[in-house]
């Protein structure tokens with residue numbers, strides 16, 4: 001159902017890879033709500049061929065960019081302003097990748113070259129994106145910039161690895177840049193902290209299926225889906241949230257405020273055997 005919340009607005013969606021991607025759902029919802037958009041992803045992601053299908057469906061253009069390249073990002077903003085015919089009203093940063101996670105390096109055995117890449121792709125790209133847009137004065141007054149994050153930025157989640165550090169930095173960038181961009185141009189910058197979601201990036205997290213199940217049992221409203229995340233993004237892009245900025249907003253069915261739930265406790269009671277390593281030592285936590 002459309003409420004015309006984004007009627008006449010122009011947006012850029014970074015990070016739609018396939019139908020499971022959160023950005024894919026956001027792009028669909030944004031157009032449904034009346035926006036015109038451009039899409040962007042890496043040349044490698046474009047070669048996978050899925051994004052063209054979305055672009056055809058939404059009748060929009062795709063602009064390739066590696067989000068770690070300031071030149072590429074600058075080009076995305078310049079081209080988008082031209083294609084869409086004016087300043088940009090909203091931007092979604094839906095980008096994350098950790099080579100350490102991919103290569104199964106544990107947090108106490110990180111490769112630092114890979115850590116640099118994790119931070120650059122998953123967090124510093126957000127700074128680069130906002131800085132490039134601001135230098136071009138490409139964002140309209142009361143524009144809205146949103147990035148997606150995860151609660152492991154603030155509390156430890158086994159297996160999330162160096163992505164936790166990247167997300168902590170991402171959330172900090174939203175606050176720091178949100179202050180400057182808000183003061184100077186009324187532009188909002190926020191992060192949405194989303195439930196575990198079965199996507200390509202999500203499936204890379206160690207024990208994702210169990211984490212997904214645990215979060216679902218712990219959340220009074222259950223996990224939030226990618227489609228529901230898209231709905232929430234739309235509200236932040238809309239004029240209904242013009243004074244919301246510099247926030248990390250939880251979209252997680254209540255998970256982040258729960259200590260222990262009835263459903264999780266019931267499951268826990270079924271197996272109380274201690275978890276031990278191969279030498280018989282009990283592993284706490």
Ligand SMILES: NC(=O)c1ccc[n+]([C@@H]2O[C@H](COP(=O)([O-])OP(=O)(O)OC[C@H]3O[C@@H](n4cnc5c(N)ncnc54)[C@H](O)[C@@H]3O)[C@@H](O)[C@H]2O)c1
Nearest residue numbers: 015017021022067094095096148149196197199200201202
């Ligand atoms: N899936 C989850 O459980 C979950 C939970 C909370 C937050 N998030 C966040 O949501 C965002 C979107 O992830 P998703 O779950 O939809 O997975 P996804 O794999 O569909 O999206 C990740 C995207 O990042 C892009 N990307 C990787 N390297 C890039 C680069 N150098 N330049 C530009 N783009 C690059 C990929 O091509 C892909 O489109 C990420 O920031 C992720 O951390 C995901």
